Amino acid sequence: MKRDAQATRQRIFDAATAEFAQYGIAGARIDRIAAAAGSNKAMIYTYFGSKDELFDAVGLEQLNRHMNDVPMDANHLPDYAAKVVEHYCQHPEIMRLVTWARLERGPDAGKLTGLLDAYQRKVEAVAQAQxxxxxxxxxxxxxxxxxxxxxxxxxxxxSAEFGDQDEFQRRQQAVKDAVALLVQV
Known part of the structure; x- marks a missing residue:
């Protein structure tokens, strides 16, 4: 039977995303990731190197996907903020991964390759709008x-509150209104 390296890599990646979102870097277990991916630990190390490198790959992919799914328009920051709230609620693993990175890596959490550049471009776009x-x-x-x-x-x-669509919309609107006040000229 021929192996599909890309499919195996994706299964590992998906299992690692769930594992890291649930347990963080320190609590994640490579053996659980391997079992959930239907793979083995050796394949994980072959594809990703180490547990830290796997976490970096997962974090970078999730954040890049988020930035592509919700591009920022500095001229419409209240709408951007509302879209980001919705995206985070649809993909809670992103916030969980960011939170674990901050907790476990401290100031080095945001130093994933390319993220600082992407953040700097957003800052520059806001500065231009200003x-x-x-x-x-x-x-x-x-x-x-x-x-x-x-x-x-x-x-x-x-949170459990987001099971209630009215509560979600209220919170999303509150963010949009607060951002509108912050950016109002």
């Missing part, structure tokens, strides 16, 4: 973006 007078300049662009992300993360936490 320069054009479309977004308030009460806060430096980086600080404004951080405040927006904090509002999003606070209201996109997976």
């Amino acid at each position: 320069k054009e007078g479309k977004v308030s300049d009460r806060f430096p662009a980086a600080t404004l973006l951080e405040l927006i992300l904090c509002l999003i993360q606070t209201n996109a936490e997976p």
Whole structure:
């Protein structure tokens, strides 16, 4: 029977995403990932190197997917924030992975290859919108973006309340309104 390396790699990746989202880096177990992927530990190490490298691959892929699924338009930050809240609620593993990375890696959590560049481009887009007078300049662009992300993360936490569509819409609208006040010129 011929092996499908790409399918095996994807199964490992999917199992690792679930494992890391549930248990974090330290709590994740390669043997559980292998069992869930229908693979073996040797294949995981062959494809990804180490548990830390596997976590980095999972984190980078999830965050890249998020950035592609929800592109930022600095001229419409309230709408962007509402879309991000919805995306995080649809994909709670993203917030869980980010939270585990912050808890377990501290200040080094955001240093995944390419993420700092992507974040810097967002800061530059906000700064340009501020320069054009479309977004308030009460806060430096980086600080404004951080405040927006904090509002999003606070209201996109997976909880039992999000089973209630009205509650979800209320929280999403609250984020949109708060961001509108932050960026209002």
